[in-house]
Amino acid sequence: MNRIFSRREVRILANQTEQDKWQEVALVDISYEVLDRASKTMNYKEIFKDAANLKGLTDEELMELVPQVYTEMNLDGRFICISAGEWGLKKWYTTEAIEESIEALARAKGIDDDDDDYGFDDEEITDEDFTEIEDYDNPDEDEEVDDEEVEEEEDLEFEEEEDGEFEEEGDDEFADDEEGDDVDEEDDDK
Known part of the structure; x- marks a missing residue:
């Protein structure tokens, strides 16, 4: 229809x-x-x-x-x-x-295209504005190091540590008398 x-x-x-x-x-x-x-x-x-x-x-x-x-x-x-x-x-x-x-x-x-200086003056920035920073990270870059000297120093440090360990362990059994001689503490108790 x-x-x-x-x-x-x-x-x-x-x-x-x-x-x-x-x-x-x-x-x-x-x-x-x-x-x-x-x-x-x-x-x-x-x-x-x-x-x-x-x-x-x-x-x-x-x-x-x-x-x-x-x-x-x-x-x-x-x-x-x-x-x-x-x-x-x-x-x-x-x-x-x-x-x-x-x-x-x-x-x-009111937008100025020249406002891109981010607060800096128009004077030029020079190298003198920055202080020199010494690099302490990597001694290889600053000066040459003798590998033998480093090994000797490490050996000495290791020996000193070992000596200190033995003295600490012995402190329980021996004590120094006034003259610096080792005295057996167990003998004094008897």
Whole structure:
């Protein structure tokens, strides 16, 4: 059975079909389409309002998504901010025009390109500004060391350690008398 629709019903159906078409599309992509169809720069609020209408969002839903979509537009290479809140598509502009727009926007916001010195004065930094640091890590790099001397020193240290161990062990059995002679403590107890 064929039904005849009124003009009002046709517009409603067309609008529903349009909304169904945009349901699965990201709001940033819809914003791109809005700007592309308008073929002129627009304020971001107008862009978002038109995009929300295409997607069928309420004002409350749109308000929740505005920060996210605004961030996505900033990161998306297809968009360019022409002036405060005014957006366009990069494909409309030449590279030179984009650079000029960025510089003008930076000047308007008070951003100085020459402020990249990070607090340093304009005076040149010289080698005298740095003190020489001696390398204590690796003696081989600083001076040559005789391997035989090192081995002799290690042997002496080892012998001294061994001597100290034997004296400590013997302390229980012998004690020195006033003259420095070893005396057997067990004999004194008898």
